[in-house]
Amino acid sequence: MNTKTKISVLILMGFLAVTSCGKKETAPAESTETTETSTEGEPAPTAAPTEENVLVVEGNDQMQFNTSELKAVAGKPIKLTLKHVGKIPKEAMGHNLVILQEGTDQAAFALKANDAKATDYIPESEKASIIAHTKLIGGGEEDTIEFTIDKKGSYPFICSFPGHVAMMKGVLIVE
Template identity: 45%
Template structure:
C-alpha cells in the first residue's frame, strides 16, 4: 500500500518535470564556435519561454564570446551587421533594437546567462532565427525557432 502510493508520487513528479521542461531549454556553446541545438520548438501552451545559455568552453568573451539572440529570420542580417558596429562593449547588439525579440548577454567560457520572454512575442506565421552576434559566429552559430501546437 505504502509502496504503491510512493510510485504514484514518483510518477506525478516525473510528469510534472516533463511538462515544465517544454517551456525552457538549456543550450550549450563552446570554444569551437558551436551551439549544441539547431532547432527549438516552443509549445503554444507555454506563456513564457526560458533559454539558459551555457558556455562550456574556457576562452574569454572578448575572444570567443557567445550570446543567444532571437529575431524574425528576415531581420537576421540587419540585426547582425548593426550589432557588429555596436561592438564588444554593447555585447555586439545595437541598443534598444526593436527587431530583437529576446537575447541573453554575451558570455565567456564557464559562464551562463538566461533569458525569459513571453510567448505573445511570437506568432505561428513568421519564421524565427536564433544566432550568436559575436563577429563571424553567425555562420555556424545559428538555428531556427518555431511555435508548435
C-alpha cells in the same frame, strides 16, 4: 595503365584524407555535448515543446551551438539558458543568443552588431528586430532569460559576436 592507377589511388587517398579529417573534428564535439547534456540531465539537443518551455543551449570554443532547432509552445513563458561550455573568455570567444523577429535579415543584423561592441554586440538601432537576448558570456559562464512569444511561427536565433553568425544560428519554432 600504371599512371591511371597511380592517379586513381592519389585521388582516393585525398578524398579519404579530407573526409576523415571532417569526421575527427565532429565526433569529439558531439560526444562532449552528449556528455555535458547527460551530466546536466537536460533534454536532448532538439528540445521538444513542453508546458514549461524550458530550453537549454550550449555554445563552445569551436563557434558552435549544440542545436540548430528549438521548440516552444505559443503563449507560455519560455525559460532559455545559454551555457558556454568552452574555456576561452568572452573577449575572444564570447557568445550570446539573440532571438529575432520573423523575416529579419540575419546578415544585415550581424553586420550592424559588429559595430556594437559597447552594448555587447546588440545594436541599439535594431531593438525592434529583437524578441529577446542573453548577455554576452565567456567560457564556463551561463545566462538565463525569460520571455513569452504569443504568435506561432519560426523565429531565427543567432550569436551576434563578430563572425559567429556564420556557424552559430538556428530557429525557434513556436507551435
